[in-house]
Structure formats: C-alpha cells, structure tokens
Amino acid sequence: MKAHENVLPIEATGRVVAIHDRRIGSILAEQGKLGVTDIERIMELQQLEGLRFGEAALRLGLISEADLRWAIAKQYDLPHLLPGNESISRELVVAHEPFHPRAEELRALRTQLLIRWSNAEVRQRVLAIVSPGSGEGRSYVAANLAVVFSQLGERTLLIDADLRAPRQHRLFNIPDRIGLSAVLSGRADRGAVVPVPEFGTLSVLPAGAPPPNPQELLSRHALTVLLNELGTEFDVILLDTPPAKLYADAQNVAFRAGSVMLLARKNHTRVADTTSVVRELGDTGVRIVGSVFNAF
C-alpha cells in the first residue's frame, strides 16, 4: 500500500515528551501495571540516563513492549486489542499493531476516502473492494479498513460478499452459519449481522453457507434493499468481493454498492486485467472512489 501521510506523532520531542511520558505513566498505573515505587524508580533512571518514560520502564523490566504499545495507543485514543487477544486474526494489523507502517497506511487510506466522500457530498458511504485476481489482498484491506473506520467511532459494517471463498468470519473469529447468502435468499433477516464488541462500533455480516448460485443471488434486487436498510443504521458499509476477472459477482456487488475501491497487487495484477475491470465498472455507471496499490 502506498502511504500518503504520517498520521501519528510518535516521535514527539522536547516538552511534549514530558507531558506524553507522564500520561503513559498514569495510564499504566491506572491499569495496575505500575505502582508508586515503580514510577519513582523509572523517573530516577529517566533523569539519570535521559531516557523516555517507556524506555526506562522497559529497561527496568517493569513493563513489556506490548504494555507500552497498548498505553501509547490508549493515549492517542486508538482503541485496539489488548495484548494477548489471539481470538482475532493477526492479519488485522491495525488492531494488533497500531504503530506498524501498514497500519499507518491503512489510516491514510481511510483519511483519503473520508475526504473524497465529503468532497463529493456522498449520502451513503457504501464501498465494494474490488480487484481482478485472487490473492491480491481484497479481504485483508477490507477487514483492516473496517477496523480503522470503527476506531474513529464510525458505525461500520463489513459485509463478506465473497460467497465463493469467504474469509471475513475467520479473520474476526465469528460464526458463519447464517449470513449474506441466507439473507439474500429470504431465509434470514438483518439479525444475521454480528456485532464485534472488541471494536466497539464494528459489525460483520459473514457470507454464510455457500450457495449453489452466488452470481444469481448477488444480482437480486434484495441486495439493494438490504444495503438501503442497513445504510440507515451504519455510517460506512464495506463489501468484500471475489476476483472480478473470474466471476461477475464483483460487478453485481459494485453495481448495488454504487462505489468501488479498486485494488491492484504489486508484481501480480496485470495492467490489462485492471483496465478491463475499470471498463466494465464504467459501463454500469459505478464510481471508482479510490485505488490501492497493494505492495507486500
């Protein structure tokens, strides 16, 4: 992914550091990770060696790296998983490692989308994540983007509209017995949407049981009705899709969503394939609101 901006002021200097350090200390103390005497020892070492609070605490072995990352994330108001929560996939890098360069890139992508949406005065923020081939990172980007939107407090819904090789239920460790396939075929209602409390305002609609007719299901008007209905409950709706070059499913989902974020993987996606997907999307009047060059 291409990073366009550095969002987090991690390398603060001077007086800011002092304020920053004090807060880290009190966050860790509130959490019961540090006692009063620990803090005194840390501050002593800090002064002696000119270290930051976190560095000194680490050096003394009073906290772990994970404790420090957690405290920094809390300080900058970036809700993320508490260290040790392994029930959610490590692929959700924005949750597990909020300061990883990829997490910063995903937040930059979120910023760009928000700017485009506000410039275009978009009423419904519904976006299909589309790319030509398999293994290009659609599910990864969709999942991580959903998490960063929810970290802003946006009511976010991630729909797994890849009814062929669904993966979102595994990334978020939720059941997928009932999902989009059942909703579109009229066997379930919006109760199939699963809130993911670890992320506050995030919900996931898994793909559900694999249907024999994914393309036909996704071309039904029921998908438009569902998106309109859910659009009143959620600020942002993202849809994961199957490879656009292989199946017409992605075109159907994009058409119902109205907007697309187009993804290409470095040294993998062929330019000709991207061009033909863009042409087909254009034919159905779908807007391409963003593009990602996924380099990994």
Ligand SMILES: Nc1ncnc2c1ncn2[C@@H]1O[C@H](COP(=O)(O)OP(=O)(O)OP(=O)(O)O)[C@@H](O)[C@H]1O
């Ligand atoms: N930016 C990235 N950084 C690191 N790993 C990535 C990145 N993007 C994708 N991956 C990894 O590449 C693999 C394929 O990604 P993913 O499953 O998201 O692709 P996909 O386009 O959804 O594939 P499929 O066609 O199977 O649906 C996964 O293991 C994922 O974790």
Ligand SMILES: [Mg+2]
């Ligand atoms: Mg996928």
